[in-house]
Amino acid sequence: QQQVKQSPQSLIVQKGGISIINCAYENTAFDYFPWYQQFPGKGPALLIAIRPDVSEKKEGRFTISFNKSAKQFSLHIMDSQPGDSATYFCAASMNSGYSTLTFGKGTMLLVSP
């Protein structure tokens, strides 16, 4: 059972454009939603994370929008750059004394020059 659904699978955006990746979750007990970025040949690295007490979090060109009622959250990359070309994973976890992340299947982003 896939608890975090991510779309699209792949995305091509022109340099300077906005990249948008969407995730939906099923488990209402999830209360921590990180995004990880993975470059080819590397392990994933935390990009930005949000908790459901806020609807938006911005760090530089990266913004998470969170809709608790719809059980959806999305990553927006403003002014996308070729260096942003990577695979992006959304994830979710619940505060149950330990934290295991449930990941979406990933979105391969290509920013064309």
Place this chain on the structure above:
Amino acid sequence: DSGVTQTPKHLITATGQRVTLRCSPRSGDLSVYWYQQSLDQGLQFLIQYYNGEERAKGNILERFSAQQFPDLHSELNLSSLELGDSALYFCASSVRGDQETQYFGPGTRLLVL
């Protein structure tokens, strides 16, 4: 560089064999996680250890086992290997093992022939 090291980087073996993957967490991190990444399943959580004790189990097969040693390094043992076990195996570490940043190693690419 995340500070998490994994060895070996690549491993080629035959069906039915047994292999051991090794992970050294970041200095000061008490928790270690193991993930399997494949093209069709994405990043799947296998198991978590905290300060030598198993803390959480995910989609880990009975043929797979792990442990965390007193010096906090961890090993993932994969036995009776099947073609479908071919994947990237990542280790991640974190300080407390709760909802915090997980730092991923570079991964071990396993190919079962």
